[in-house]
Amino acid sequence: MKDLETLDWSEDQIDALTEIMNLGIGVAANSLSEMVGEEVILNIPKIRLVSRSEITNDLAEQNPEGMSYVFQDFNGSVFGRSALLFPIQKSFNLVKALLKDMAVDDEMTEMEQEALSEVGNVILNACIATMVDTLGLEIEVEIPQYVRGGPVGVLLAGDTKLDDTQTNLFCAVEFKTHESGIEGYVLFLLELPSVKNLKKSLEEYLNGILGV
Amino acid sequence: MAVTVQDKKVLDHLSGILSIVIDKAEFGSIVLDKEGVVVIWNQKMALFSAIETDEALGKTLEQLFGSGLLRRFQNSINQALTLGMSSVLSHKFHGAVLPLMNKDDGPLLYTTYIKPISIEPNNRNCLIEIHDMTNVEARENRLRKITLEQQDNETRLRLLTDNLPAVIHQVRVSEDGTTEASYLSRGVEQLLSTDYDTVSDDPNFLRKKIVSDDVDLFDDVMTDIIENSVERDIIVRVTTSERVKKWVHMFLRGRENRSGQKVVDGLYLDVTSVKVVEEELRRLATTDSLTGISNRRHLMDSSEREFSMARRYATPLSILLMDIDHFKSVNDGYGHDAGDAVLEMFAKKIKSTIRQTDIFGRYGGEEFVVTLPHSTCANAMIIAEKIRKVVESMACGRDDLSVTVSIGVAEMASNDKTLDEVLKRADTAVYEAKNAGRNRVISN
Secondary structure (H helix, E strand, O other): OOOHHHHOOOHHHHHHHHHHHHHHHHHHHHHHHHHHOOOOOEOOOEEEEEOHHHHHHHHHHHOOOOEEEEEEEEEEOOOEEEEEEEEHHHHHHHHHHHHOOOOOOOOOOHHHHHHHHHHHHHHHHHHHHHHHHHHOOOEEEOOOEEEOOOOHHHHHHOOOOOOOOOOEEEEEEEEEEOOOOOEEEEEEEEEHHHHHHHHHHHHHHHHHHHOO | OOOOOOOHHHHHHHHHHHHHHHHHOOOEEEEEOOOOEEEEEOHHHHHHHOOOHHHHOOOEHHHHHOOOOOHHHHHHHHHHHHHOOOEEEOHHHHOOOOOOEOOOOOEOOEEEEEEEEEEEOOEEEEEEEEEEOHHHHHHHHHHHHHHHHHHHHHHHHHHHHHOOOOEEEEEEEOOOOOEEEEEEOOOHHHHHOOOHHHHOOOOOHHHHHEOHHHHHHHHHHHHHHHHHOOEEEEEEEEEOOOOOEEEEEEEEEEEEOOOOOEEEEEEEEEOHHHHHHHHHHHHHHHEOOOOOOEOHHHHHHHHHHHHHHHHHHOOOEEEEEEEEOOHHHHHHHHOHHHHHHHHHHHHHHHHHHOOOOOEEEEEEOOEEEEEEEOOOHHHHHHHHHHHHHHHHOOOOOOOOOOOOEEEEEEEOOOOOOOHHHHHHHHHHHHHHHHHOOOOOEEEO
16 A cells, blocks of 8 residues: 555645635635525635545544535546535534524434535535636536435445545545534545546646746 | 447437436426536426426526526536536525426425536536425424424423422333433422432432332332333332431332333322321221220220130130229219319229230220230239229329229130120129129129
């Protein structure tokens, strides 16, 4: 298994990726504000490039009660899965806060699950779209799906398109909504060929800016 | 799609099937080309929008619905066409994205899915799906209403049970015998003079308060109702935290709940005041109010019981019938108060002379009876003589007053069928004692 360090990301590349995610989260905050009719503030994301086992262990440790996910798969020159993860109780709080519906209890209805899917959709789409737009990627993104609870491993093992035997790139973006203090993570799961393609696109983008 | 279809005929055939599938789909489908122009508008869409397929084809959504379309909807379509993004617009956030109707002409509740579809490179289309959620919404509203009603009912039940002068308690019993409190009403605070929070989570709080003599009874009943799913009620004594004892009437029922788990329902009533009244009533019903000893009925009941025992086990039994001599003249000469004082003193003296197991009571007027179990006539004579002497030397509250007693003694005979027969012989003996000059003991 190839270690992430050997992929040799430069600081510029990570900065560029952070900037892209930043822009995306900004767009997402605007869209969410528009949807719920009041200001939604999402904090500046922190980006980490981590291995699969690292993120699985981290998340499992921090969220022993399990997590809720909204995920969207994408295909094209870069393919993989994007996911928005919440500690399970926080996902209820988020739906409560956004729908202004205090009746939401610990069992979300189908309609509420769909509302949460849309929240995930807005945030994930904003990040992906910014990336696609900035880097000129050619991909197609599928409809979001909601998974309630369970260990993080379920998400990571769920798709055959993600080959377990190869190194994956997990780009974890942590964000916080301002008022309710709801924390979530945006995760990108990419296989080695896709990681290489993404890195190449970043290089080209940086060269373009710097005029190399 | 990695499949390449070279045969034009096959391709035509497939696209024909595809358009039929889309046309017949159970959700509304619109396909827009990269300019945003409608290229597919299926049957459901025609139904929802009241715009026929022929009319919709070749137009943009703005031309069909006006220019005030939701921004997120428009952005999602643009993102699908230009960047390949998929989106979901939920009813919860947006209500109706397009003005659509259900088959009853009511507003349609739906979720909108927007997806890119690439038929060939550089020719990306956008698929919009309209999924009817009316039934889902109605079902969820119903469920939520039921949940709210349940919460209401629970609140009402709480209010009711908390204000009852009784304690309602429910305990779940696991298969391994461990118990868990699932409900306790506030009445427990008054019953046990305790703080609700200190006992509400402890399924065995009551058992800990039951006095040690009653714990076995309680345990037996609990085992019975849990094992056999039956109802029983018991009265036990509990020690409250104030070191006060109370009587608690417990109605206990064992049953299985819907998930097959054993449950014990308990209703506890404080019956201390009832018990106190009961005790007082029993005392009143069995004692003679003047002398404090057994009244005639209680005397006879107890004596009958001893008579039966003596007959059954063939043990001796004797009776003393006592009549205070010249009692009428005491009443006449010194007044009824003096007479009453004599009776009281008499009862007190005799009580301290006889054994505790002997039965002593007022037979009526100035007549008294002592029933002596396990005593032959000879034994009884000794006791009678002792009594006679005690009475003779008894101080009656004033110097010029003294009384004597005539005593008839009779022993149960083997052919006696009733206590009355013994009493009759004792009565005859008293009569003889009187005739012989009083202040003496005579056996029949």
